[in-house]
Amino acid sequence: MELESAVILVTGGAKGLGLGIATHLQERGATVIVADLDAKSVAALPKQMEGFVLDVTRLDDARDMAAKMVTQHGRIDVLVNNAGVIYSEPMVNIMNPLGMMHDYDRFRASITANLDSVFIMTSAVVEQMVLRRTRGAIINISSISACGNEGQTAYSAAKAGVNAMTVTWSKELGKLGIRCNAVAPGFIDTDSTRHALSESIVKHIQSNTPLRRLGKANEVAKAVASLIDNDFMNGVVLDVNGGLTI
Numbered sequence: 001m002e003l004e005s006a007v008i009l010v011t012g013g014a015k016g017l018g019l020g021i022a023t024h025l026q027e028r029g030a031t032v033i034v035a036d037l038d039a040k041s042v043a044a045l046p047k048q049m050e051g052f053v054l055d056v057t058r059l060d061d062a063r064d065m066a067a068k069m070v071t072q073h074g075r076i077d078v079l080v081n082n083a084g085v086i087y088s089e090p091m092v093n094i095m096n097p098l099g100m101m102h103d104y105d106r107f108r109a110s111i112t113a114n115l116d117s118v119f120i121m122t123s124a125v126v127e128q129m130v131l132r133r134t135r136g137a138i139i140n141i142s143s144i145s146a147c148g149n150e151g152q153t154a155y156s157a158a159k160a161g162v163n164a165m166t167v168t169w170s171k172e173l174g175k176l177g178i179r180c181n182a183v184a185p186g187f188i189d190t191d192s193t194r195h196a197l198s199e200s201i202v203k204h205i206q207s208n209t210p211l212r213r214l215g216k217a218n219e220v221a222k223a224v225a226s227l228i229d230n231d232f233m234n235g236v237v238l239d240v241n242g243g244l245t246i
Helices: 016-027 039-043 059-073 104-131 153-174 191-196 199-208 217-229
Strands: 007-011 031-036 050-053 078-081 137-141 179-185 237-240
Touching: 007 016, 007 059, 007 104, 016 031, 016 078, 016 191, 016 217, 031 039, 031 059, 039 050, 059 104, 078 104, 104 137, 104 153, 137 153, 137 217, 153 179, 153 237, 179 217, 217 237
Parallel strands: 007 031, 007 078, 031 050, 078 137, 137 179, 179 237
Antiparallel strands: none
């Protein structure tokens, strides 16, 4: 698919990694529409970038957004499912005897934000692609945590689910001309990463990464672009982690 003529929706694209992805795709000539729950960040987007406030966990809102995009731009070529929230909580916390076990409500909230949202947005966008016979692409942003990361039961489970859905959809939707791939970043130097991890953990990650540093948002964005560019890439979960899992 030619990026220069593509109409692309990036969820969670008003800041951090999502903004890096949206900016790179726009610089490559794509028409980029950003959807994000943070109204202030949407309002602060560059003037040349179209943005909407959207809760990606609400199916009706997602379907309305997809329909509006098609009305305005004629089609949706690519969906980048980037929206999500990094969440950490140990399964057992012996230092908190009154609430020792992982909280179930917070577990469900993390699954909803990081897994359900991908299902919901993909359902809404693929519906429009199929109705218009668009040969499109879905790019899911997974995580190195999909392999299982200590202290991230809910987040790891959600991202493992994203990987599984990616492969499943590549088989189902590929027959309709819609490719589905994922990018699984390692630890990327964003505000959300710095907020979720202590400085000592960041230093530990850096020392265990062959490249001895965190990744950059633009490096993940380039991986996203490569999966859009290559029409024979389907069912791939592309690791971008500096060799941390070697």
